[in-house]
Amino acid sequence: MIDLYSDTKTLPTEEMRQAMYEAELGDDVAGEDPTVNRLEELAAKMLGKDSALFTPSGIMSNLLAVLTQTRPGQEILLGNESHMFWYEVGGASTLGGVIMRTVRNEPDGRIEPHIVAESIRPENIHFPSTTLLCLENTHNRCGGTILTPEYTTTISELAHKNGLLVHLDGARIFSAAVALNISVKELVGNVDSICFCLSKNLSAPVGSLLCGSREFVEKARKWRRMVGGGMRQAGVIAAAGIVALEKMIDRLEEDHANAKHLAYGLANIPGFIIHPEKVQTNIVIFKPPRNIPVLQFVEQMTERGVRFSILDEDKVRAITHRMVSTADIDDALGYISTFIKSNN
Numbered sequence: 600m601i602d603l604y605s606d607t608k609t610l611p612t613e614e615m616r617q618a619m620y621e622a623e624l625g626d627d628v629a630g631e632d633p634t635v636n637r638l639e640e641l642a643a644k645m646l647g648k649d650s651a652l653f654t655p656s657g658i659m660s661n662l663l664a665v666l667t668q669t670r671p672g673q674e675i676l677l678g679n680e681s682h683m684f685w686y687e688v689g690g691a692s693t694l695g696g697v698i699m700r701t702v703r704n705e706p707d708g709r710i711e712p713h714i715v716a717e718s719i720r721p722e723n724i725h726f727p728s729t730t731l732l733c734l735e736n737t738h739n740r741c742g743g744t745i746l747t748p749e750y751t752t753t754i755s756e757l758a759h760k761n762g763l764l765v766h767l768d769g770a771r772i773f774s775a776a777v778a779l780n781i782s783v784k785e786l787v788g789n790v791d792s793i794c795f796c797l798s799k800n801l802s803a804p805v806g807s808l809l810c811g812s813r814e815f816v817e818k819a820r821k822w823r824r825m826v827g828g829g830m831r832q833a834g835v836i837a838a839a840g841i842v843a844l845e846k847m848i849d850r851l852e853e854d855h856a857n858a859k860h861l862a863y864g865l866a867n868i869p870g871f872i873i874h875p876e877k878v879q880t881n882i883v884i885f886k887p888p889r890n891i892p893v894l895q896f897v898e899q900m901t902e903r904g905v906r907f908s909i910l911d912e913d914k915v916r917a918i919t920h921r922m923v924s925t926a927d928i929d930d931a932l933g934y935i936s937t938f939i940k941s942n943n
């Protein structure tokens with residue numbers, strides 16, 4: 600199977616497994632797991648923040664960012680295509696008690712500053728207060744698009760001026776940094792909290808980190824305990840995370856090149872709607888030829904050994920990652936082309 604369903608499919612490398620086997624361990628709820636402590640320090644340093652918190656998932660990190668930086672009854676602004684809105688089971692509302700107010704994402708994943716400005720509620724007895732802006736970089740549903748440091752700085756300044764805090768869902772932030780050839784620190788300059796995932800493009804089996812000021816992280820640590828995310832000898836998985844951060848970042852370029860290769864290949868097959876020049880990182884979104892419904896396309900390709908995910912009733916998503924080679928992309932393009940020909 601050439602599995603382009605998601606980079607969450609990556610399995611740990613041999614080096615990760617060895618590091619997991621050898622990891623020095625302790626009780627992380629008591630702050631005594633040396634491997635978790637090492638991972639948190641490394642993450643904070645790389646992101647240019649005071650502290651970091653190891654969490655079981657990206658979704659938990661995003662939830663903790665909301666729980667820590669809002670109060671029930673307040674309103675948060677987030678993109679109408681954001682992962683936090685689409686795929687996190689409404690946790691911010693259900694568990695955080697906040698109103699999720701969606702604002703339009705541009706096709707490149709940005710939210711226009713004037714839209715943010717217009718959506719912030721003025722003080723009024725009838726209104727909830729708007730207290731948090733959530734961004735996403737790279738942007739999953741917009742096709743792995745990148746928010747530039749300039750954009751992030753400008754929009755965060757606007758939010759801060761109006762009394763809002765800013766959280767960045769940076770599940771794949773290292774892809775953005777590698778594509779722009781800058782340090783990840785430069786991408787997250789003035790956001791108040793940021794999370795990123797170890798378990799996607801970086802190949803670790805489990806885990807995310809939530810980073811911010813010392814005070815923010817200590818509060819989030821308590822919220823993590825409340826939602827049951829305090830893990831004991833978590834160094835077993837943190838060890839793989841350290842390898843991810845030390846060894847797996849530079850290779851992301853290969854995934855980006857493979858994504859472009861796939862996109863240009865699809866553009867050469869009659870009927871596909873795709874803009875290969877817009878592919879920025881490891882996510883490719885496309886429409887199959889009109890005569891083939893998305894569900895049929897995805898099912899038929901799975902039978903032929905290529906797995907995609909369905910984004911919408913008319914859109915398919917492919918994600919490249921460490922376990923898919925350039926030769927696999929060539930093979931996938933061949934299978935797709937044969938299938939399309941057989942349907943014409």
Ligand code: TLP
Pocket residue numbers: 604605606607655656657658659682683686735737738739768770771796798807
């Ligand atoms: N995304 C997954 C699915 O949930 C859709 C995927 O296959 O892409 N933020 C962003 C931007 C994400 O893409 C994801 C996972 C998360 C957060 C949540 O991470 P996990 O699954 O570790 O909780």
